[in-house]
Amino acid sequence: MIIDCHGHYTTAPKALEDWRSRQVAGLTDPAQTPQASDLKISDDALRESIETNQLRRMKERGSDLTIFSPRASFMAHHIGDFQTSATWASICNELCYRVSQLFPDHFVGAAMLPQSPGVRPETCIAELERCVRDYGFVGINLNPDPSGGHWKEPPLSDRWWYPIYEKMVEHDIPAMIHVSTSCNACFHTTGAHYLNADTTAFMQCLTSNLFRDFPTLKFVIPHGGGAVPYHWGRFRGLAQELKTPPLKEHLLRNIFFDTCVYHQPGIDLLTKVIPVDNVLFASEMIGAVRGIDPETGFHYDDTRRYIDAAATLTDADRRKIYEGNARRVYPRLDAALAARGR
Amino acid sequence: MIIDCHGHYTTAPKALEDWRSRQVAGLTDPAQTPQASDLKISDDALRESIETNQLRRMKERGSDLTIFSPRASFMAHHIGDFQTSATWASICNELCYRVSQLFPDHFVGAAMLPQSPGVRPETCIAELERCVRDYGFVGINLNPDPSGGHWKEPPLSDRWWYPIYEKMVEHDIPAMIHVSTSCNACFHTTGAHYLNADTTAFMQCLTSNLFRDFPTLKFVIPHGGGAVPYHWGRFRGLAQELKTPPLKEHLLRNIFFDTCVYHQPGIDLLTKVIPVDNVLFASEMIGAVRGIDPETGFHYDDTRRYIDAAATLTDADRRKIYEGNARRVYPRLDAALAARGR
Numbered sequence: 001m002i003i004d005c006h007g008h009y010t011t012a013p014k015a016l017e018d019w020r021s022r023q024v025a026g027l028t029d030p031a032q033t034p035q036a037s038d039l040k041i042s043d044d045a046l047r048e049s050i051e052t053n054q055l056r057r058m059k060e061r062g063s064d065l066t067i068f069s070p071r072a073s074f075m076a077h078h079i080g081d082f083q084t085s086a087t088w089a090s091i092c093n094e095l096c097y098r099v100s101q102l103f104p105d106h107f108v109g110a111a112m113l114p115q116s117p118g119v120r121p122e123t124c125i126a127e128l129e130r131c132v133r134d135y136g137f138v139g140i141n142l143n144p145d146p147s148g149g150h151w152k153e154p155p156l157s158d159r160w161w162y163p164i165y166e167k168m169v170e171h172d173i174p175a176m177i178h179v180s181t182s183c184n185a186c187f188h189t190t191g192a193h194y195l196n197a198d199t200t201a202f203m204q205c206l207t208s209n210l211f212r213d214f215p216t217l218k219f220v221i222p223h224g225g226g227a228v229p230y231h232w233g234r235f236r237g238l239a240q241e242l243k244t245p246p247l248k249e250h251l252l253r254n255i256f257f258d259t260c261v262y263h264q265p266g267i268d269l270l271t272k273v274i275p276v277d278n279v280l281f282a283s284e285m286i287g288a289v290r291g292i293d294p295e296t297g298f299h300y301d302d303t304r305r306y307i308d309a310a311a312t313l314t315d316a317d318r319r320k321i322y323e324g325n326a327r328r329v330y331p332r333l334d335a336a337l338a339a340r341g342r
Numbered sequence: 343m344i345i346d347c348h349g350h351y352t353t354a355p356k357a358l359e360d361w362r363s364r365q366v367a368g369l370t371d372p373a374q375t376p377q378a379s380d381l382k383i384s385d386d387a388l389r390e391s392i393e394t395n396q397l398r399r400m401k402e403r404g405s406d407l408t409i410f411s412p413r414a415s416f417m418a419h420h421i422g423d424f425q426t427s428a429t430w431a432s433i434c435n436e437l438c439y440r441v442s443q444l445f446p447d448h449f450v451g452a453a454m455l456p457q458s459p460g461v462r463p464e465t466c467i468a469e470l471e472r473c474v475r476d477y478g479f480v481g482i483n484l485n486p487d488p489s490g491g492h493w494k495e496p497p498l499s500d501r502w503w504y505p506i507y508e509k510m511v512e513h514d515i516p517a518m519i520h521v522s523t524s525c526n527a528c529f530h531t532t533g534a535h536y537l538n539a540d541t542t543a544f545m546q547c548l549t550s551n552l553f554r555d556f557p558t559l560k561f562v563i564p565h566g567g568g569a570v571p572y573h574w575g576r577f578r579g580l581a582q583e584l585k586t587p588p589l590k591e592h593l594l595r596n597i598f599f600d601t602c603v604y605h606q607p608g609i610d611l612l613t614k615v616i617p618v619d620n621v622l623f624a625s626e627m628i629g630a631v632r633g634i635d636p637e638t639g640f641h642y643d644d645t646r647r648y649i650d651a652a653a654t655l656t657d658a659d660r661r662k663i664y665e666g667n668a669r670r671v672y673p674r675l676d677a678a679l680a681a682r683g684r
Contacts, residue, residue, distance in 0.1 A: 144528070145528070149493070150493075151491070151526055151528040151529070153528070154527065154528075155527055155528050185496065185497055186487070186493040186495070186497055186542060186546070187545075188542075188545040188548075188549055188580075190576075190580065191541075191545035191548065191549070191576070191577065191580050192542045192545040192546075195538075195569045196534075196537075196541060196542065196569075199533075199534050199538060199569065200529055200534040203529075203534040204528070204530070206530075223573070223576075224572070224573070226537075226569050227537045227568050227572065230569065230571065230572035230603065230608050230611060231565070231603060231604070231605075231608060232605055232607070232608065233606075233608060233631075233635060233642050234532075234565075234630070234631055234642070235533065236605070236637075236642075237604055237630075237631035237632075237633050237635065237642040237643075238532065240633045241632065261572065261573060261575070262573070262579055263574055263576075263578075264575075265574070265611050265615050266573060266574065266575060266611070269607050269610075269611045273605075288579075288580070289575075289576055289583065290579075290583065291582045291583055293575060293578065293579065295578075300576070300578075301579075
């Protein structure tokens with residue numbers, strides 16, 4: 001079984017974007033503010049948006065199940081206030097839930113949170129619990145920078161975030177640490193801000209004792225961990241200078257990297273440098289990089305090919321990367337699969 | 343001949359730090375502001391600080407010449423105003439010049455600029471020209487984020503920066519794109535901010551036509567290019583989506599990566615993915631990561647070992663990385679060496 005832990009609903013019907021545009025317009029002209037119930041998307045429209053896109057690709061590439069969350073770049077937590085994000089998150093999560101109900105063998109949800117810059121994270125708990133309890137979601141996406149590239153929130157190691165961590169531990173769900181659109185002209189969203197956030201989050205954990213306070217807390221750092229595996233020697237050396245325990249002990253019981261690295265040499269490095277127990281298969285397909293690599297003739301984001309070709313991996317390693325690790329990191333997914341005899 | 347293109351004067355005598363502390367104290371209590379002439383460091387003190395540190399390591403490791411600039415984390419352009427930075431840059435550059443005069447076979451200078459947040463870059467031209475003309479410096483360090491982690495300056499592709507580029511082209515000097523201390527609690531200076539800046543700078547160039555406006559402008563992106571080589575497929579794919587020319591044409595006539603990547607797998611990836619003509623030897627020794635790697639028994643920053651061991655490189659490749667590329671990217675260095683019969 002092949003589980004892709006990083007999929008977003010990037011192909012939602014256009015009505016969703018239209019609704020959001022009206023919501024944003026409503027921030028300056030309240031008369032335009034739509035009701036949540038104004039959004040109408042039929043099951044057929046949802047089905048088509050998935051069958052012709054993600055599900056088609058999953059079948060072509062041989063992956064079975066995707067952990068599916070709202071489109072990351074559309075979270076745009078910097079827009080409006082908490083109420084703006086609360087309505088938007090609720091709508092987006094519900095669509096992912098409906099996809100998971102229409103295709104229960106192929107999709108399971110992960111929640112976007114209604115974060116808003118400077119607003120205490122505990123305001124997100126109601127949506128988190130609703131998604132776990134009512135929607136059977138198995139994880140959340142946590143945005144370390146709801147300002148969208150201005151980085152005004154405290155580091156992830158700060159007690160500011162602890163109310164979220166307490167709920168994650170209580171419900172046994174991991175967080176993928178995932179920023180959204182950059183509204184800082186310095187940072188291109190998918191070419192700089194995403195990767196920077198991955199590196200930043202790792203280093204925030206490295207310089208803290210977060211996982212001493214939360215020994216069972218789990219973070220998935222996407223996009224292959226940003227710059228981290230490539231600079232693994234640097235991070236080992238920094239940890240040594242900071243006199244933390246070795247990284248394996250200090251962080252690797254709690255931090256996992258996905259495989260959204262879009263060329264063979266990157267995946268080769270990732271799987272060589274990072275212990276195989278800490279690598280989870282992912283493609284973020286139909287995401288940042290949708291084209292075909294002229295050097296291979298295949299889609300850049302067809303990451304399964306790289307993992308299959310990674311010379312240092314054994315078949316047992318691949319089973320961990322494709323399935324075993326995801327079932328361990330997402331225990332609610334494992335339970336849901338087991339309940340269905342998978 | 344082995345040229346290390348990335349060295350900072352991290353081991354300057356303590357008197358320098360003391361002077362800077364008084365300068366910073368003077369920002370709130372002007373009575374404490376020191377004169378530049380209050381800083382007294384003898385040639386013997388300079389000599390000792392180099393002989394027992396950088397030069398000793400260079401001899402141990404077999405590198406010949408270091409392009410030497412003021413300590414990056416101490417530039418701290420966010421402190422004070424332009425005048426604060428102007429005095430500080432002038433002092434720091436002069437010390438690097440004196441080192442280059444004391445050890446002319448082993449050190450040549452690169453300038454720190456007196457940048458200050460929000461201040462137009464043309465204010466730095468006088469110091470740039472002084473360093474080139476009077477000190478024989480062969481390059482500059484350009485800080486894309488003088489705010490220190492708040493990223494308030496326009497991207498490097500903006501015309502804001504063009505006056506600097508015009509002077510770089512006129513004097514035929516490259517810039518290493520190097521940030522300084524982060525004063526944003528989200529970003530650890532050497533573990534996040536440095537690497538993020540490298541990735542950010544590359545992407546700022548990718549999304550622009552900067553090198554169409556300045557076909558001979560040259561940037562060295564340090565720390566092995568941040569996350570860029572590890573995600574080379576992602577960047578190739580993003581370039582394709584943005585319909586830029588292929589990266590080789592679009593950026594690699596103008597952008598070069600150093601080898602400050604502190605483990606073998608990272609250097610293996612760098613030298614495999616990035617054309618050998620775009621890789622310059624560097625160690626940033628006695629810098630961010632000073633310890634000994636228990637996995638190898640050698641210093642993390644002894645990058646020569648990794649390059650010597652990189653299996654895909656030929657001897658001709660190594661000559662380019664160690665010497666040829668640096669002489670091409672730093673033409674004033676090449677001329678200075680040629681004048682000395684080297």
